[in-house]
Amino acid sequence: MKDLSNKSEDKHTPPVGGDGGLHYHDYLQLDKILNSQFPESDKHGLSAHDEMLFIVIHQAYELWFKQLHHETDSILKIMSKPALNDNSPELQTVVHRLNRVVTILRVLVHQIDIMETMTPMDFLDFRDMLRPASGFQSWQFKELEAKLGLKFQHRHGKEYYTSQLRQEHIDVVKKAELDKSLLELLNNWLERMPFFNEEDNWKTFSVHTRMEHVPSFWAEYRYQYQNSLADVEKDNIDAFDEIFIKDYPINQEKSLSSIASRAALFIMLYRGYPMLQLPFQLLNALLEIDEQLSSWRYRHMNMVHRMIGTRIGTGGSSGKDYLKAAADKHYIFREIAQLNSFLIERRKLPFLPPEVEKRLGFVAA
Numbered sequence: 426m427k428d429l430s431n432k433s434e435d436k437h438t439p440p441v442g443g444d445g446g447l448h449y450h451d452y453l454q455l456d457k458i459l460n461s462q463f464p465e466s467d468k469h470g471l472s473a474h475d476e477m478l479f480i481v482i483h484q485a486y487e488l489w490f491k492q493l494h495h496e497t498d499s500i501l502k503i504m505s506k507p508a509l510n511d512n513s514p515e516l517q518t519v520v521h522r523l524n525r526v527v528t529i530l531r532v533l534v535h536q537i538d539i540m541e542t543m544t545p546m547d548f549l550d551f552r553d554m555l556r557p558a559s560g561f562q563s564w565q566f567k568e569l570e571a572k573l574g575l576k577f578q579h580r581h582g583k584e585y586y587t588s589q590l591r592q593e594h595i596d597v598v599k600k601a602e603l604d605k606s607l608l609e610l611l612n613n614w615l616e617r618m619p620f621f622n623e624e625d626n627w628k629t630f631s632v633h634t635r636m637e638h639v640p641s642f643w644a645e646y647r648y649q650y651q652n653s654l655a656d657v658e659k660d661n662i663d664a665f666d667e668i669f670i671k672d673y674p675i676n677q678e679k680s681l682s683s684i685a686s687r688a689a690l691f692i693m694l695y696r697g698y699p700m701l702q703l704p705f706q707l708l709n710a711l712l713e714i715d716e717q718l719s720s721w722r723y724r725h726m727n728m729v730h731r732m733i734g735t736r737i738g739t740g741g742s743s744g745k746d747y748l749k750a751a752a753d754k755h756y757i758f759r760e761i762a763q764l765n766s767f768l769i770e771r772r773k774l775p776f777l778p779p780e781v782e783k784r785l786g787f788v789a790a
C-alpha cells in the first residue's frame with residue numbers, strides 16, 4: 426500500500442537551523458564579505474573614519490554590477506535564439522529582467538546620496554592614499570557597458586578607457602565587445618519581427634503618395650510625417666529618409682538597420698495592439714536603462730565636482746571634464762530614443778490592412 430505519511434519526505438527536508446544544517450552565515454559567505462574591508466588610512470596609522478563608508482559603498486556597487494551581469498547574460502542568451510516568439514513567455518522573461526536591471530540601476534543612482542554624506546574634507550583625510558586606484562578601474566562597469574552595446578569606436582577617449590585596467594580585465598572587456606551585444610541582438614530581433622514581413626501586402630486604405638522603393642505603408646507614413654513638420658523642421662524629412670527609407674545594414678555609425686528602425690517605429694506607433702505590447706515594453710526598458718545610466722553618470726560627475734573641484738582624478742583623468750564627455754557620449758540606445766522625433770499624431774496614423782490587424786491580435790480570426 427502507498428505510504429501517505431510524510432515520513433518518506435523526511436530525508437529531503439533540510440534541518441531547520443542549528444548544527445549540521447545550512448547556516449545563514451555560511452550560505453552568504455559572511456566570513457569573506459565582512460572581513461574584506463581594509464582601509465588604507467589604518468595601514469598608514471592615520472585612521473580616517475569615512476574610509477569605511479567609501480569601501481563599503483564601492484563593494485556594494487560591485488555586487489550590484491555582478492547582479493546586473495547575471496541578468497544581462499540571461500537576457501542575451503534568450504535574445505540570441507534564432508526564433509524568439511514575440512508573445513512568448515521568453516519575451517516576458519526578457520522584459521521582466523530588463524525591468525529588474527532598471528530597478529537596480531535606480532538604486533545605484535540613489536546610493537550616491539549615501540556617498541554624498543561624506544564631506545570633501547572627510548575625503549581629503551584619505552584620498553591621496555588611494556592613488557592610483559579609481560572607480561575608473563571598475564572592469565565590471567566597462568564590461569556591462571560593452572555587453573549592452575557600447576562599442577570601442579563610440580567611447581570617449583578611445584584607448585584611454587582601458588589604460589588603467591589589468592590585462593586580464595582588458596581581455597574581459599574586449600571579449601564583451603566582440604560578442605553580440607544587446608543592441609546588436611535587438612537589431613536582429615527587430616529585423617525578423619513576424620508581423621513585419623516586408624514582402625507583405627502593406628496596402629493602406631488611403632495612400633496619398635506612392636514611392637516605388639518602399640512599401641506603401643511607409644510612403645503614406647512619410648507623407649503624414651512631412652505634413653506634420655513646422656517650417657523650421659522641414660529638413661527632418663532628410664533624416665527620416667536616411668533612417669527609414671534608404672536601405673542600409675548596420676555599420677560603424679548605425680547600430681540599427683533601416684528595416685530594424687522601421688520595425689521599432691512601428692512598435693512605438695501601434696503599441697496598443699496586443700502583439701506589440703511586450704515589444705514596446707522591451708524598447709521602453711532599454712530607454713530607461715540609458716536614462717538611469719545617464720542619471721548615474723551625471724550624479725557621479727556632480728559628486729566628483731563637489732568632492733575634488735577641478736583637480737585630476739585619483740585615476741589620473743581630467744576628473745570632471747572626462748566624466749562629462751563620457752556622460753554625453755556613452756548613450757547606448759540613442760538610436761531608439763531618436764525614433765521619438767519621427768512620431769505623428771495618433772489620428773493621422775495610416776490605417777492598417779485587416780490581415781495585419783488580425784495578426785496584431787485585435788480582429789478575431
Ligand code: HEM
Pocket residue numbers: 482483486487540548559560561562563566586725728729732733737738739740741742743744745747748751752
Ligand atoms: C568620493 C567619491 C568619488 C569620487 C571623488 C570619484 C571620482 C572619480 C573620478 C575623478 C573619475 C574619473 C577617472 C579618474 O581619473 O579617477 C571616476 C570614474 C569612475 N568612478 Fe568614481 N568617484 C567616486 C565614487 C565612485 C563610486 C561610489 C563608484 C561606484 C562604483 C564610482 C565608479 C566610477 C566609475 C565606474 C568610473 C568610470 C566612469 C566612466 O569611465 O565613465 N565612483 N570617479
